Amino acid sequence: MIKNYATFSFLLFFLNLHLYPQEVRIFRVGDFDLNGNVKSCLVITDYGRESFEFNPEGILTKTVTQYNDSDQDITYYKYEGGELVEKRMESYKNSTLDASTSMANFYSIDTVPQRKVLEKIISYDKQFLEQQVYEYDEEGKLTKIITSNAEGVDETSFEYSPYKNELTISTFTNGILEKSVRTSERKSAKGTQKVILTKEYIDGEPNRATEEVFNANEKLVTSEYFLYDIGEKEFVSQKKLFYYYSDGVLSKVVTKTLTTEAVEEYIFQFDNHEPKNWVKQIVTPNNTYTTRMIAYYPEKEAAKEGENPKK
Numbered sequence: 001m002i003k004n005y006a007t008f009s010f011l012l013f014f015l016n017l018h019l020y021p022q023e024v025r026i027f028r029v030g031d032f033d034l035n036g037n038v039k040s041c042l043v044i045t046d047y048g049r050e051s052f053e054f055n056p057e058g059i060l061t062k063t064v065t066q067y068n069d070s071d072q073d074i075t076y077y078k079y080e081g082g083e084l085v086e087k088r089m090e091s092y093k094n095s096t097l098d099a100s101t102s103m104a105n106f107y108s109i110d111t112v113p114q115r116k117v118l119e120k121i122i123s124y125d126k127q128f129l130e131q132q133v134y135e136y137d138e139e140g141k142l143t144k145i146i147t148s149n150a151e152g153v154d155e156t157s158f159e160y161s162p163y164k165n166e167l168t169i170s171t172f173t174n175g176i177l178e179k180s181v182r183t184s185e186r187k188s189a190k191g192t193q194k195v196i197l198t199k200e201y202i203d204g205e206p207n208r209a210t211e212e213v214f215n216a217n218e219k220l221v222t223s224e225y226f227l228y229d230i231g232e233k234e235f236v237s238q239k240k241l242f243y244y245y246s247d248g249v250l251s252k253v254v255t256k257t258l259t260t261e262a263v264e265e266y267i268f269q270f271d272n273h274e275p276k277n278w279v280k281q282i283v284t285p286n287n288t289y290t291t292r293m294i295a296y297y298p299e300k301e302a303a304k305e306g307e308n309p310k311k
Helices: 010-017
Strands: 038-045 048-054 060-066 072-080 083-093 103-110 116-123 128-136 142-149 152-163 166-173 176-188 191-202 205-214 220-229 234-246 249-256 261-270 278-284 288-296
Touching: 205 234
Parallel strands: none
Antiparallel strands: 038 048, 038 288, 048 060, 060 072, 072 083, 083 103, 103 116, 116 128, 128 142, 142 152, 152 166, 166 176, 176 191, 191 205, 205 220, 220 234, 234 249, 249 261, 261 278, 278 288
16 A cells, blocks of 8 residues: 555556556545645656646546656546546657557446446557456455457456455466465554465466555554575565654664665655645655655635545
């Protein structure tokens, strides 16, 4: 989840989202570590600029990733009746729209007998790229994604396995296990923790894994990365990150491996809005920085009735 990390790259985030098929999401202010009636947020880093725009209900409507003065990607989101119905991704190179790499995603929703979403992806030069059909069960859980493109048809299915206080969601592509995510609870001296163990597979064989532990305030406290040892037939830890907070704000990250230990300190400056948002972040010892310029809706405008996409 983005909100549990102090910095993020919008581009990398969405690239990660597409590593595995998953259901259509509606993104909100809170997904980007933002609070309150945010209208726009410009993120300035040493690798470029990213901007986000939201409607008065806090729903993402536009993003811009600026690579340099002439190259940028712009994404627009359109909603109707609480549903995402259109997404347009426009790629500009040398300040000119590239029709071959720009694309439009169109969504149509059917709720009888169970929810089904049809997504069609078409390039700006009128080439059909892909179609995806999302199928849900009676409880609204995603059960299947059927993907059709020039390479053929693939079926991704999702299996839900509850056991006591945990739930495992397994992802299969054409019947072959690709990923499993187990969410469980763990009792500790500091209260109940949520543990998310993600295992990834190649051709059905285990490859790597990540375990994330969140505290009662949904703050990430540890993340551990594993690689599968074929000889030992088990996952072996490669590194573990420990996250420390001061007054609910990330202050330090310690990264440990078998032979090394590295410490990063986080320094934040906040704006005067209520609730507050950070506007500058410095990470030492490398002194990397991230600056955010945030604009807000007036209170009465943010409170207006309007579209209310499903939560």
